[in-house]
Amino acid sequence: MYNTYIARQAILDRNRVTIGYELLFRDSPNNKFPDIDQDVASSKLIIQNHLQGDIRSISMGKLAFINFTEKCLINKYPLMFDKKSIVIELVGHKVPTERLFKIVKFYFDKGYKVALTEYDLDEKWDVLFPYLSIIKVDTEKVNPKRLHKVIERLKNHNIKLAAEKVETNFQLQALAEVGFDYYQGYFYHEPEIVEGQTLAPIKTQMLHLISETFHSPLDYDNIATIISHDVNLTVGLLKMVNNVATSTRIEITSLKQAAAYLGEDKLKQFVTILALSKLTTDKTDEISKQALITAKLMTALAKEGVFEEISDFAFITGLLSAIEIILRMPINEIVKTMPLAIPIENALIDHSGLLGELLDLTMKYITGDGENINQLIDTYSLDETYIQQEFVAACQWCKELGI
Structure with a gap:
């Protein structure tokens, strides 16, 4: 978990009504552009405030510049955003080349x-x-009288002029x-810092995912497996699906379905942005490990018996079970940014x-909360020895992931 920062400055019309906000990457509470490559800055802004956060909230429902x-x-990369x-x-252009045109x-x-800027x-x-x-x-830099x-x-x-x-x-x-x-300027609104928090993808999983996207055609089973080993990648994928879904509501029930829904082009964009943003770490906290174990154990318990009918939802539900703690946001707000099936939403919320x-x-x-456990086990006719065996297997599986 680490802090993220973004500067937001309002853009207003002649009636002093805000029409949008320019969003600028920051790497600290200091309100100035860091000494990093502009490509990296753009990628970090996208990953922190689009895939991990909610750019609509950052821009207060107005246009995000x-x-x-x-x-x-x-x-x-712009295709990851709703065109509305x-x-x-455009930044970093000195002449209108044929390619830029x-x-x-x-x-x-x-x-x-x-x-067009500059x-x-x-x-x-x-x-x-x-x-x-x-x-x-x-x-x-430009005398307005020359305009x-x-x-x-x-x-x-039909072009508007912005000062x-x-x-x-x-x-x-x-x-x-x-x-x-x-x-746009200090007369109206000084850039303000918006602080948030996010996770970083595990470096090993990121390397596996990059390697997998080199294959053609993509193997969505393998991609889903890699993503399922990292809670942060899971969240990013689901948020991206939510952001590109423009018509009827999409109800995601598995990571393979989410990856396939995006298709090759957008999935590769997702991966390249993660790689370019360089927001990776070698560590995973205990909360994420617990979420992985929860996902694996839920899947095992849903293989037979009364839970079999919701077995397709088990893994992704377990993987997201700790997301409220990880992102430090209310769960009912988090699920709004993900196109999850209703049973998954209800399970996560209450x-x-x-x-x-x-x-x-x-x-x-898993947490050793004995109260009501025996009652639940009896209610659903579960074998406590079987649960213990699968719990140990889930812990071993998590350990073998190398995280």
């Missing part, structure tokens, strides 16, 4: 909003105008007269239903 380098765009929830900010047109055709008023950028939604101008000719060239395009680094009311009034639509009974029994047995 996210910086993407050309490498991130080529890897199609983000604005793609094709990239911008690709995302425009997909329905995404694209913002705009220097040069006519060379006009080639991108048909595919842009916003042009951001740094008012410290009149640009505004004339923009008349045939960056607005710091005084006088400056605001002058920019409004020039024709700016949006404003241990209700047959699946909830199995979860309750398993967790109490």
Whole structure:
């Protein structure tokens, strides 16, 4: 478990109504961009606040303006987001190359909003105008009075002008007269730090997963097995499925189903972002180990008898059994970010239903909570010797994973 940080700065319209927030990666409570590669920063922002967190919450339900380098765009990272929830900010581009032109047109055709940043008023950028939604101008580097000719060239395009680094009311009034639509700067809102917490994937599992994605076609059984050994990878996968599901509700019952639902392209994006973000660790805490043992034991107990009818849900339910403690969030909030089947949701939230009974029994047995255990064992006609054998087997399985 480690702390995560992100800076959020509001972008407002002429009526001072917030239309979105620019999200910027931070690696500490110090409100400044760290000395790291921009590709890594973008990947860390995505993994911390999209896969692990909820970017809709971070941006208060408004548009999230996210910086993407050309490498991130080529890897199609923006496709992991709902096109209605983000604005793609182009960063690190000095000239509009043929490759950049094709990239911008690709995302425009997909329905995404694209913002050109670091705009220097040069006519060379006009080639991108048909595919842009916003042009951001740094008012410290560009004299706004020089924009009149640009505004004339923009008349045939539906592009909004956004002024960056607005710091005084006088400056605001002058920019409004020039024709700016949006404003961002200390006058409105200093960047604020939003702190959260997340886990890191286990390095061994990450290496296995990267290796597995080199195969074609993908073996979803193997991928699901690797992901099932790491609670954090499981959470990331489920959140990604939830984020890309745009139509009817998807009810995930297994990790193989979740991986297959994403398909090869998005699953590979998921893995490359995890790898590039470098958010890996060699350690797993005891809570995650307990979740793995719970998942394995629940699966064994559901092989026969009354629990057989919910056997398909057993492993993923056990794997997520400690997620409230791990993420330090209320479980009813966590499940909103995952497309889980209703029986799994109910079992995790209040241990209700047959699946909830199995979860309750398993967790109490593992933690040594003797109260009501014998009653549950009798109610479901379970063999206590069998439970003990499977518990030992689950512990050994967890040990053999090397974590």
